[in-house]
Amino acid sequence: MKLSVFHALCAAVLFGVSTPLAKLLVGEMPAILLGGLLYLGSGVGLGVARLVRDRGWQVSGLSWQEWPWLLSAILFGGILGPVLLLLGLLLVNAATASLLLNLEAVITALLAWLVFQENTDRRVVMGMLCIVGGGVILAWPNAETLAANGLGCLFVALACCCWGIDNNLTRRISANDALFIAAVKGLIAGLFNCTLALLIGYSLPKPPILLETATLGLFGYGISLVFFVLALRGLGAARTGAYFSTAPFIGAFVAISLLGETASAKFWLAAGLMAIGVWLHLTERHEHEHTHESLGHRHRHIHDAHHQHDHEFAWDSSASHDHFHTHEVITHKHPHYPDIHHRHQD
Template sequence: MKNTSVIHALLAAALFGASTPFAKLLLGEVSPWLLAGLLYLGSGFGLVLARLLRDRGWKPSGLTTGEWPWLLGAIFFGGVLGPLALMFGLMHTSASTASLLLNLEAVLTAVIAWVVFKENADRRIVLGMLAIVAGGVMLAWPDGQGGATDWLGPLAIVGACLCWAIDNNLTRRVSASDALFIAGTKGAMAGVVNAGLALALGASLPAALVLVGTLSVGLLGYGISLVFFVLALRGLGTARTGAYFSIAPFIGTAVSLALLGESTSVAFWLAAALMGWGVWLHLTEHHEHEHIHEPMEHSHRHVHDAHHRHQHDFDWNGDEAHEHWHRHEALVHKHPHFPDTHHRHKH
């Protein structure tokens, strides 16, 4: 389960990281607000179509009444405010520096997970976060060495990171539900709001070729990336998924340097080394102790393992993953684990 979740997190990071320099290129053709809307429209409509094809028609979301506020809050912060702040920040910051600054999303995600949602924080994770913050400060310092000419661009990007950190923590509350539905709904709603407001304020649609390119970047970098991110949340928890996702800025930076030919400085590479060390600390964490599973009932896709030993009232071949409402009885055991759907206990 952990290895699969890690792969999901890394795929999410790769797709999102590569999208940042392409968004920077598109800013020359599309206004920031409209670009944010079109990126999410590409994500939302593409995933909604994929879900319709997968299920051969419309299928209920499976979300309970109490879960909808979490999803709507995630859409507002992550789908409306976050991308708008990023597009504004990219206008005042180089794409390579912006890509590395996006590491702060993992830091803010973890802080909210620890402080607000009481997720466990090991010393190794905290030290890694401090290294990432130090690199971010070095990049954002407005002396021209890190690529920022003033505070405006870096602060806007940090604001985007905060919005996505809130989004990540809210999305975790519904991560056991259909990932395609969550990501598709977020993209469609955020895209309609952002694009609608931009057009109402006078923005105009770009040429057809640019429009198709923008929607494609949105589908890959925002849509499919978010699907993998939601799947990773189930198995790793919020803070650790954010830690693995921290490789996204390095991928974005590599693409920026190759695609845009941007120059770098000693400060840039020192910041990259600090951030890389922080990510390495996250990736090499090991968490194991005796813990208690309280009785719980929920529905999600699963196989029968140490945490799923229930009986069925329907035919099942005993092997394939399946989804249904099931109950977990109280259980005490010890094994390496992360704060996934079944490990949200106190420490």
């Protein structure tokens, strides 16, 4: 649980810092090309990292039933979402965009609870509302600014819808190699948007800007996504989305620390609300008798209460290992979260 929360917050930090930096690059190139280069930078960087880690190319481990989930997630989160966000950033200021980005957590949670039947309780809902409420207070624009940028707000809101869908689709395959998932998403989405931009007639930016964009994409979109997938594996979509909604606050905190900006009273009020929300999630206790249906999948694991199976190879019983394994039907009671082994509604 604690490690998964750490992964979710790492994802939020990287993405939160990348948003204002991406704003600086919006004027340097068209939104569709910028979105493509950000994802292409993440895909190439993570692809190289995976080759180094595995000492060569290794198969993905995804089954043929899982590829539609990944490709659909790439369509919504990798192709449509970034372009819509960057179009929005052309028309709205950073404060308004930060406010609207909190819609992602709400949409992610609603889809997880209503469509994908992920379990929840009052404490989790209250925690998410505190975190999202903190983001709203932090970046609240005046009514005139919001009304004047209606189209830009619509683009950002649609981007949040795409990412909410992406988060829930990615949850379905989060037991697989997070590095592979993030690398493939970056490569496919980046190549698609870059190719489309070049066909339209746009030109690549100068090498220094190209390198800056690729580096920002690697950290803000690539490594952030790796952490996000790892968090999905242990927390489920709704809880991961709630922790991830601290990204606007984290970005503002970094700006205050590094850029010398002053902290207003609403900043500290937002910080307090978000801290309460995180505390509510950290202290959640979800426990009841539940039944695990037969399930076959592959991921790194140790032989705990959920992993009691035989092996056709020699293995160290004290070490974690990775292979395809089948879970037998089991009914028991213990504290748990909607991780890859506890995806029941109640």
